[in-house]
Amino acid sequence: MILNLIDGAMRKGFLFGALALTLLACAKVEETPAPAESPTVVFAGFANDSGTRSRIEMEEDGSEALVLWTKGDSFKSLFSISGGTGKIALFTTQDDGVASAAFSTVYSVDGTGFHCVYPDIPVWSTLNGGVIFGFNLPAFQTAVAGGIEEGLNRAYAYADKLTRTLEDPLQFRNIPALLKFRLAGAVVPQVSEVTLSASTGIAGDAVVSVADGIPALVEGISFDDGAASPKVVLKGKFEAGKDYFIALWPRTLSGFQLEFSDGKGSYTVKRSRKTVAFERSRIKDIGTIDLGDAFAEIDDGSMDPIRYMTATEGTKPVTIAVVPEGFTKDELPLYERLAKSGLDALFEVEPYRTYRNRFNAYILKAVSLESGATVTDGNGNIVTARDSYFGAQWGSDSYEDMRAQDEIVFNFVQEKCPDIADGTHTLAEVPVLMIINDARYGGKCWSYSDGKSYGMVPYTYRGDGMSWSYPGIVPTTDDPLPTPVTDATLQAYYRRTTQADMDEVGGTNVGDWRNTLVHEFGGHGFGRLGDEYWSSNQLHYVSGRIGEQSWPVPFAMNLAYDPAAAPWKGDLLDRLDELTAQDTHYGRIGVFQGGGTTLYGRWRSEKISCMIDNRFYFSAWQRYLIARRIFSLSGDLDRFSFEAWLAKDVTTDPVRDLDGSGLMGASRYRTVTPVGPLPPPGLVEE
Helix, strand or coil, X not given: CECCCCCCCCHHHCCCCECCCCCCCCCCCCXXXXXXCXXXXXXXXXXCCCCCCCEEEECCCCCCEEEEECCCCEEEEEEEEECCEEEEEEEEECCCCECCCCXXXXXXXXXXXXXXXXXXXXXXXXXXXXEEEEEEECCEXXXXXXXXXXXXXXXXXXXXXXXXXXXXXXXXXXXXXXXXXXXXXXXXHHCCEEEEECCCCCEEEEEEEEECCEEXXXXXXXXXXXXXXXXXXXXXXXXXXXXXXXXXXXXXXXXXXXXXXXXXXXXXXXXXXXXXEECCCCEXXXXXXXXXXXXXXXXXXXXXXXXXXXXXXXXXXXXXXXXXXXCCHHHHHHHHXXXXXXXXXXXXXXXXXXXXXXXXXXXXXXXXXXXXXXXXXCCCCEEECCCCCCCCEEXXXXXXXXXXXHHHHHHHHHHHCHHHHCCCCCHHHCCEEEEECXXXXXXXXXXXXXXXXXXXXXXXXXXXXXXXXXXXXXXXXXXXXXXXXXXXXXXXCEEECCHHHHHHCCCEEEECHHHXXXXXXXXXXXXXXXXXXXXXXXXXXXXXXCHHHHCCCCCCCCCECCHHHCCCCCCXXXXXXXXXXXCHHHHHCXXXXXXXXXXXXXXXXXXXXXXXXXXXXXXXXXXXXXXXXXXXXXXXXXXXXXXXXXXXCCCCCHHHHHHCCCEECHHHCCCEEECCCCCCCEEECC
16 A cells, blocks of 8 residues: 655655554564563564664564564663652663573562663653653654664563563563655765654653553653653664664654755755654654755756756646856856755745646756856945846845846846747746845845746855744734824834744744745745735834736735725635634634734734745735636636635644744754845836
């Protein structure tokens, strides 16, 4: 049986294989009890081919797994429990390389009952007449081909009667679950970290209770100040085709993600939207993950366009073009890697992910004579010139004047993009993504009334981390301000952002230049969305209609100038009870004052989105607008409807729903630099 755990798994060769059940406690132990003069321990452990303690030996048919104990290995036992007190005994193996070993102990015990824990008991107590143990499952684990790192096979065994001469086997039951995977693709040798992220604690400290000899996690408490981790990072060297495992606490997860990183800033993410049960003492095999050549160098030196994505749905493809700026010929391999990584990031964000099969994506090539982009004084005056192909420029400390030479950009794309050259699309129907070889922070989209656009995205800080925060002030009302609006009115209707406000939106977003890409190109350039942030140090007020909403290709339809007549009223607000009953995340929809870079006089549909702090999340109304534009460009607008979109809509916000720490992705970067919002788009009416 092939189990597809992650939406879109067939795309780009990302296929999950057969579901493996496995290692319950040793299935044949009752049939083959090994006689011994001392207590016999049979342990149904997880695979470990590393040759370290308690390694595994599998039967050829895979039906049984017996641990081969290593001399000197040990486990602890809690016994003589009465009134919440007990004693600890340490059992140590005397034999080597056997499944049934003799053990010595520092205590002479009388068979009053044992709770045994491998490899240790950090803390124990009693709860409602039962016994609980504190365990720690490391959030940083070492990759071991074919097995797991020593000590990760946390396990428990119980015997109500046990003496040092009893021949009955003591059967351990594993507490963690394992996620099993294999990797394929040319990039595999460069992978150094695989990070599993979820919306709940899957590692770190946890409390385990036992009932009838069965261990189970106790939800909501821990033994060390709640230090649970929503992530597990598997580090090491990876080989294609080998089995690798991530140990995690048994959980049913309503979604998780796997991030594969080369440790140098490049990464790709695969996400599961399915509900998956990771069960105690079992392996969940998600099969082979094909990473392709996402980090690979190129060596052909060709200037021909690369078709990175090919449409398989739609009357005609939806086409996007990527161009390089400030890359010399020797730097084109870097550009290719960045372009692929940036596109991968964009198409992991909804609704691009759901409709990715409608896209052609071309990576075009152009050689600059010098690296980087021209530096200005922030007012358009050149301070340091760079001989780059498209003439991109902006200030060292300001990016308000960020721009390239539009005519060169559009002429180049019109000539080089295959889908324009063959008449499939016009230039106005092909949004352009410009990746700039410059470490300065910035990003800006230039959008035209007829649909043309190009989004400028520098490889900021050479791929290191940045953080974007929610605005520092918020309005005290979502109603229009009393008129006439005076300075006193502006002062009376705002307050400082609180921690509760931050908690509501999931905290501070952490990311890198790809977050800028999704905002500038996915939001402005393709989606035609307006900004939804506002200044934290100025009280802005605007009123009246938004002129760009009447353009031939409308812009900023995600903003309202009248809260009573918001564009999303009929489809979303009037059906809010129905939608929320379908998915509680739709309860985030409303009419919230603040947007379009102003605190007052503009309204947005949700409190947070990519158009505020660059998180990989578009609001429900933004997702609808982007999906509608996709169908329009693919020639299928007559097949598009709100109901059809709703049936496929995915509501997950990674910062609020998958991470929960308030610092999504922070551990991926060496440093994280707080930065401000990006400048509003440049709007040109023709």
